[in-house]
Every structure is written in C-alpha cells, then in structure tokens.
Amino acid sequence: MKTAHYARVLFAGPDLNQGSFAELLRRQLVERLGAAVLDALCDTGAGHDELWARLRNCLAAGELPLLLVDLDPLGGSQQLDWLRDQLKSLAGTQAERVFVCSGDAEDVPALAALIQQPERHLDCLQVPQLPAAHAWSCIPPHHYRVLLCNGPRCTRRGALPLWKMLREQLKAAGKLECAGGVHLTRTQCQFPCDQGPTLSVYPSGAWYRVSSEADVRRLVQEQFVEGREVAELIMRQA
C-alpha cells in the first residue's frame, strides 16, 4: 500500500496471518486503510526470511521511499535498531529512503495515524552501532528465565495481549531484564496447549496457565516480586 509520504508501506510482526488476533487486526486495518493493506502484512512468526524477500522485491522495483512498521508486541528499541541495521544492509545506497517505526497492533486508529507522521519514523542511515564491549558477551544476572508460548493454540486463547501486559507489569515492578529480574523469551508450542496460555518459569521449571489480566498481575507480584510460586496458577498433570 501507498501513502502520501511513501511509495510502499509494509507491516511486520508475528501472528498477522492466522488466528483470532490476526482476523480482528486484519478486519480493523481494512476498515481504516482499505483492502490494499492486506498485501502489506508480513508475518514474522516463523522468521524474517519472507520479510527480507519482500523488501528486496520492493527495492528492486524502486518502491521508495519505503516505510516498515514493526508490530512485534515484544519488540523494543534494540529490535528496532536491528531492523534498521538489516534494512541498511539490504538497501545499500538507498538506505536514506528506507524508514522504520514501531506500532501497536492493538490500536489500529493510532497505527493509521502513525504511518501519516514521518516525523515519527527513523531512517536507516544513522543506526546506533553495537558497542565494542557490551553486556551481551556476559551471562546475564537475571534470576528468572520465562518462556512465553506463542504457539497457535495459546495465541488463540489470548496469549499475546497477556504477554504484552506481563512485560509492562514487570517493567513497572522494576523486574524486567535486570539483575535479579526476569528475562522473557517467546517460544512455539510448549505442548500443554489445552491448559494454556502456557508460561514456564526457570530455574524452578514451573508450568503456569495464565488466562487473564488478574493472573498476570498475580504472577508478577507473587512469583517475580515476592519469589513464591502461585499454586493456583500451576498446571496439573492430566
């Protein structure tokens, strides 16, 4: 799809093609932006190869300037820098005409406004460099490693908004990706789908069913702030 500022706009993120979340998002996007938006969606749930191929085609066809909107609910500043760096490599001398921004797939009106506001988009020329020595060369001091299931059945049970809220709640509690805090990793199916949305916690190995915002708040407070298992949310062996 095109806008007044861009010859090509693409939206990239996980779970844009299938499932209830995708169905709702696609319907809302079509209402706001027209049917052409469906061709602008690139699902990255299984990796970014399709996205890179789309971008190469756009660049080869001279569809510039181009805007890529990152819809990954767990993306952040570092992911945006990584995307910009990838686009810089792909675009070469055309990098100054390739732009990136981060959007919220749950707020389609804001998304529609965002793509019309070039002042909120970043080019792919001035990408911050990785420092020569950085924390990524060390085993991190996080106390918990938490695996969030993004498999198809947990997603259909409402996992993605809950994982987004979990991240926000951990950040508010000062427990997100810090010493003594929690490192979040998304996974594909972890297997106990019928008890999902599934979240597993290490080092204890506890399996949790987190099915509501109240569950998220409880898990953050009791498990990650107070350091005790939440027995009522633990899955039972079938």
Ligand code: FES
């Ligand atoms: S889809 Fe989440 S456990 Fe299978």
